[in-house]
Amino acid sequence: GKIPIGTQLQSFNASCFEENSNLCGEPLDRKCPGEEPTKSQxxxxxxxxxxxxxxxxxxxSMGIxxxxxxxxxxxSILLLxxxxxxxxxxxxxxxxxxxxWWKQ
Structure with missing residues (x-):
């Protein structure tokens, strides 16, 4: 079934629900039957x-x-x-x- 939407259950990681193959919905990647995919999916x-x-x-580009x-x-400092x-x-x-300046 669908994982209920609420503050307590949504605070768990997806790994907490992965063992139960019957669950679907957020935060899992499995969507429930008849449900539209969410923005994160x-x-x-x-x-x-x-x-x-x-x-x-x-x-x-910043790193490069x-x-x-x-x-x-x-x-340049090392070679020249x-x-x-x-x-x-x-x-x-x-x-x-x-x-x-420090001594003043």
Whole structure:
């Protein structure tokens, strides 16, 4: 039969109901006979809606951009002696300014 809709039973995970093959409805993927599929079931079968695809692409591009920028900066500092020297001077100056400010 259909799992009743209510706050108590809906708080359980789908794994709690999976052993009982006679149950159907949310939160299970099995729909009850004569029932229209829910939005969550439709999104699982259709591969998600447009906003989830957009968010997935956004997060993927953010990760690729961060990785590329990080490797580009670290690679440049490690491979180019002039960049390494400039970065070292910058850090030394910054640390000295912080120590002077801290002592005040």
């Amino acid at each position: 439709l999104s699982k079968t259709n591969g998600g809606d447009e906003s989830s695809i957009f968010l997935e692409a956004l997060y993927m 951009g961060f990785f590329t920028g990080f490797i580009g900066l670290i690679g 002696p002039s960049w390494r020297e400039t970065y070292s001077k910058f850090l030394n100056t910054l640390i000295l300014k912080v120590f002077k």
